[in-house]
Amino acid sequence: MTARVFFYVQHLLGIGHLRRAATLARALAAGGFDVLLVSGGAPVDGLALGGARLHQLPPVRAADARLKELARLDGTPLDEAFRASRTRQLLDLFEAEQPDILLTEQFPFGRTQLRFELLPLLEAAQDRPSAPWIVSSIRDVLRRTASPARVDEMVQTFEAFDAVLVHADPALVRLDDSFPAWPDIQARALYTGYVSDADSDAAADIAVGKGEVIVSAGGGAVGAPLLQAALAARPLTALADRRWRLLVGPNMPDAERAALAASAGPDVIVEPVRADFPALLRNASLSISQAGYNTVVETLCHGDRAVLVPFGTARETEQADRARVLVERGMVAAVAPGELTPASLAAAIARAWAGPSIRSFPPVDGRGAAATVAALRQMVSP
Numbered sequence: 001m002t003a004r005v006f007f008y009v010q011h012l013l014g015i016g017h018l019r020r021a022a023t024l025a026r027a028l029a030a031g032g033f034d035v036l037l038v039s040g041g042a043p044v045d046g047l048a049l050g051g052a053r054l055h056q057l058p059p060v061r062a063a064d065a066r067l068k069e070l071a072r073l074d075g076t077p078l079d080e081a082f083r084a085s086r087t088r089q090l091l092d093l094f095e096a097e098q099p100d101i102l103l104t105e106q107f108p109f110g111r112t113q114l115r116f117e118l119l120p121l122l123e124a125a126q127d128r129p130s131a132p133w134i135v136s137s138i139r140d141v142l143r144r145t146a147s148p149a150r151v152d153e154m155v156q157t158f159e160a161f162d163a164v165l166v167h168a169d170p171a172l173v174r175l176d177d178s179f180p181a182w183p184d185i186q187a188r189a190l191y192t193g194y195v196s197d198a199d200s201d202a203a204a205d206i207a208v209g210k211g212e213v214i215v216s217a218g219g220g221a222v223g224a225p226l227l228q229a230a231l232a233a234r235p236l237t238a239l240a241d242r243r244w245r246l247l248v249g250p251n252m253p254d255a256e257r258a259a260l261a262a263s264a265g266p267d268v269i270v271e272p273v274r275a276d277f278p279a280l281l282r283n284a285s286l287s288i289s290q291a292g293y294n295t296v297v298e299t300l301c302h303g304d305r306a307v308l309v310p311f312g313t314a315r316e317t318e319q320a321d322r323a324r325v326l327v328e329r330g331m332v333a334a335v336a337p338g339e340l341t342p343a344s345l346a347a348a349i350a351r352a353w354a355g356p357s358i359r360s361f362p363p364v365d366g367r368g369a370a371a372t373v374a375a376l377r378q379m380v381s382p
Contacts, residue, residue: 003380004034006099006132007052008090008121010111011041012062012070014218015251016292018044020167021105023197024137026050027369031377036097038090040114042073044250055093058086065222066313070113087117091124100380101133108157109138109164109179112150122160133379134161137372139293140168140194142178144317155184162379163188165372167195167293169365172300173325178318192372193365194297197278209280213239215288216247216273218295223249224256225340226309230288231263232342237349242285245269247277278302286352288345291319291334296326300364304357305332307348312337331358 005028009021018039025037029051037049040057047054060078063069070078094102102125105111107118125132136158146154158164166175170191176182182189215230217223227246234240248257248270261270274280281287281302289295291310299306308326310319323334333352335344 002032002034003101003376004097004099005036005101005103005376006094006097007035007037007103007105007137008107008118009037009039009041009105010060010114011039012060012067013065013222014292015041015044015249016218016294017041017105018047019197019294020139020195021137022047022049022052023195024369024372025052027373028052028376031373033101033373033376036093036099038093040086057089058082060086067316068113083116087120090117090121094121094124098128099132101135101376103135103137103376105137106139107136108154108161109136109142112153119157122157126160133163133376135376135379136161136164138164138166138175139318140166140173140175141293141318141321142175143315144178144321145315151179151181155181158185158188161188163190163375165375166191167193167368167372169193171362172329172364173322177325178321190371190375192368192375194300195368195372196297196301196366206279207283208276209245209283211242212280212284213242213244213286213288214247214280214284215244216249216277216295217252217290218249218292222311223252223290224260226288226290227260228263229309229340229342229345231260231265231268233345233349234265234268236342236346238353239286239349243267243269245271245280245284247271247273249273286349288349291323293322296322297364297366300326300331300358301366304359305352305355306358307345307352308332308334309340309345309348310334310337329361330356331361 011017025035029035035052037052038055042059060070063071217226264270278298287299287303287306291308308323310323312320320337326332327334333348335348
């Protein structure tokens with residue numbers, strides 16, 4: 001009998017959470033699981049799911065870049081009627097699916113704004129006569145700014161879980177560096193290695209991006225300042241004679257996209273994000289990007305030299321912490337949040353260009369999808 005996985009994911013600002021969940025869902029489906037990916041964020045066109053199924057909940061997003069409040073896609077705050085309706089849809093779907101595994105992306109170590117529906121979902125799972133395995137799927141770095149009371153709440157909620165899969169290579173980044181209550185969860189924690197989309201560029205042009213500088217900003221919702229700074233920094237660098245390729249994410253506002261295209265000079269390409277991004281990284285001389293999980297993993301697996309410009313706020317520390325670890329190891333250069341200018345970016349480019357190649361370091365473990373399949377298969381095996 002095929003084991004069924006009910007995989008909950010919620011992206012709020014960028015699309016990184018959904019992309020990683022989709023990669024895992026594809027791998028699980030290819031590994032023989034019946035997977036339903038339940039997405040609570042804005043729909044994303046062209047999401048590759050392989051043999052997995054998708055259910056779209058009534059979408060919500062972050063009200064702004066602070067990620068503290070939720071809103072509907074038109075900016076309307078969530079009211080109790082909306083919350084109750086979405087919770088009921090989620091519970092009805094869970095009851096209809098009768099899964100063997102409930103997999104929650106980030107929760108309870110994040111996505112606490114969604115407790116209104118996730119706590120009832122946990123209760124429903126525990127109340128079933130034959131309770132499913134309950135598993136959390138998290139990134140390499142957690143938000144350090146969570147209060148002690150919130151950390152205690154995470155640990156208490158985790159009591160309902162059988163395991164947490166940490167999608168990281170502990171030889172590079174350890175969860176205890178960003179999560180102070182690691183001793184309370186480590187007995188049920190498993191490092192899988194990083195989740196990378198190994199087959200995304202199987203048919204890519206082997207020469208695409210050769211010698212270029214690739215500038216990317218994930219989904220693009222907060223990426224315009226980086227792309228604008230890159231255009232302004234270009235003539236200040238030793239790489240000004242190279243082709244620069246700026247990749248614009250789907251969430252970038254049209255006005256910002258048009259302004260970038262208008263200000264691009266000769267030998268500068270401004271185009272939408274590409275499915276062959278790993279191939280671009282392999283062939284490029286330098287990558288300039290934010291420090292989101294997916295982009296950093298692809299850079300570590302495929303890139304030569306890199307500058308990271310992490311998105312960050314007083315509350316959101318994850319990207320800055322990830323970049324700091326890699327800078328301390330000498331693998332990349334970075335511009336700290338709040339310090340981005342054309343001059344600071346040009347200085348970071350000079351440091352990266354003078355430093356060692358990422359390829360000179362031991363390879364990171366990028367087999368997280370396969371390890372996730374193996375871990376869940378072991379759980380449901382007789």
